[in-house]
Amino acid sequence: MKTCHSEYGQIDRVILKPADSAFKNQMKINNEWKELNYLSPVIFEDSLEEYRNFMDFFQVQGSQILALPPSETSLDSIYCRDTSLATDYGMIFCTMGKKARLPEPKAIQEFCEEKGIPVLGQITSPGTCEGGDMCWLDEKTLAIGHTYRTNLEGIRQIKSLLEPKGIEVLTVELPHYKGPTDVFHLMSIISPLDKDLAMVYSALMPIYFREELLKRGFQLVECPEEEFESMGCNVLALAPRKCLIVKGNPISTKRLREVGCEVIEYEGQEISQKGCGGPTCLTRPLERII
Ligand SMILES: NC(=O)NCCC[C@H](N)C(=O)O
Numbered sequence: 001m002k003t004c005h006s007e008y009g010q011i012d013r014v015i016l017k018p019a020d021s022a023f024k025n026q027m028k029i030n031n032e033w034k035e036l037n038y039l040s041p042v043i044f045e046d047s048l049e050e051y052r053n054f055m056d057f058f059q060v061q062g063s064q065i066l067a068l069p070p071s072e073t074s075l076d077s078i079y080c081r082d083t084s085l086a087t088d089y090g091m092i093f094c095t096m097g098k099k100a101r102l103p104e105p106k107a108i109q110e111f112c113e114e115k116g117i118p119v120l121g122q123i124t125s126p127g128t129c130e131g132g133d134m135c136w137l138d139e140k141t142l143a144i145g146h147t148y149r150t151n152l153e154g155i156r157q158i159k160s161l162l163e164p165k166g167i168e169v170l171t172v173e174l175p176h177y178k179g180p181t182d183v184f185h186l187m188s189i190i191s192p193l194d195k196d197l198a199m200v201y202s203a204l205m206p207i208y209f210r211e212e213l214l215k216r217g218f219q220l221v222e223c224p225e226e227e228f229e230s231m232g233c234n235v236l237a238l239a240p241r242k243c244l245i246v247k248g249n250p251i252s253t254k255r256l257r258e259v260g261c262e263v264i265e266y267e268g269q270e271i272s273q274k275g276c277g278g279p280t281c282l283t284r285p286l287e288r289i290i
Pocket residue numbers: 036076079081082098101131132133182183185187188275276277278280281
């Protein structure tokens with residue numbers, strides 16, 4: 001069956017924002033990277049090459065790609081997961097917690113409306129939330145991180161849209177970690193890879209949430225401390241136990257292979273490492289097959 005309420009099923013349809021549409025040119029990169037807190041300036045030409053290879057993984061497995069066009073948004077628009085949540089009742093568009101990203105949801109909303117993708121609602125100010133803070137644990141359960149990007153009012157609004165549909169929304173209180181200028185989402189510490197398997201970084205996970213995952217039957221694969229910053233914990237399932245990870249995370253990759261995952265490493269120096277967004281951030285999956 002097809003559902004949007006999954007992080008692990010085979011991706012049937014996905015929204016992407018290709019590097020040329022997000023980054024546009026070297027001048028835009030040079031103007032924006034510092035203010036957006038990138039580690040260093042992206043090399044535009046190299047990012048195009050990396051993105052072509054990244055997109056191929058979806059093409060090869062026959063996922064339908066909906067490519068967002070250029071818009072009046074920042075470099076961060078490449079991380080299109082954060083703009084929205086896909087549900088079986090329609091899209092929910094976010095109000096971004098990072099100010100520089102505020103124009104992004106409107107651009108994706110216009111695109112979805114043009115494509116005839118149904119809309120369930122919007123999170124409105126003072127509520128904020130970002131897609132990277134929302135993670136389906138199963139078809140009836142959404143976990144949502146309370147972070148500097150997603151506030152309690154944003155969570156209240158998500159609940160008011162989903163609870164009447166019978167969805168349980170679990171709030172996960174996340175720590176300050178590196179503070180408000182850093183990017184730290186719920187999906188920085190959990191990536192589901194099958195109905196009962198997830199990559200996690202337990203050191204930053206509240207005990208009750210970790211116990212909840214175990215209670216629900218998840219086997220947890222630990223991302224080691226030395227690979228947390230290089231996004232060893234940010235792994236995208238293309239299909240159950242078939243996943244994408246950014247190159248440079250050999251221990252995480254090995255641990256995933258040991259539990260039977262097919263792991264594909266991609267070159268992500270420009271499109272992932274410099275902007276601190278892994279493969280889950282680069283993609284807004286719509287329906288998956290479970
Ligand atoms: N879901 C994610 O973890 N997204 C990464 C977003 C990175 C981007 N530079 C940001 O600060 O929002």
